[in-house]
Amino acid sequence: MAFKSRNVPSDGCRVMNLEEFKQWLKKFDSDKDGLISIEELSRAIRTTGHRWFSRGRGKKAIDAADSNHDGFIEEDEVEELVEFALKHLRIKIVAF
Secondary structure (H helix, E strand, O other), X not given: OOOXXXXXXXXXXXXXXXXXXXXXHHOOOOOOOOOXXXXXXXXXXXXXXXXXXXXXXXXXHHHHHOOOOOOOEOHHHHHHHHHHHHHHHOEEEOOO
16 A cells, blocks of 8 residues: 655655545554554554564554553544654644
8 A cells, every 4th residue: 555645855754634644544444443453553654664663663653642542543542643653654744
């Protein structure tokens, strides 16, 4: 599954707005339950070019965003992934 965004500036960060980021994550919800598991998030991370340690990064992302500690990212927790995405995935979420 290719990772596409509108813009990849010279700093290498991919740029998308929050809604595009949410839609991108939904592509990896393989069981269509509305939740992003560590396996699904790890698969998403691999598409950004982070082939090594994607499961470890997925766990860090889940830990950072999972406010109810159920082990999944729900739609209302996606915004918590924004900082993680910029820092670890080189994805910049902007308002446009």
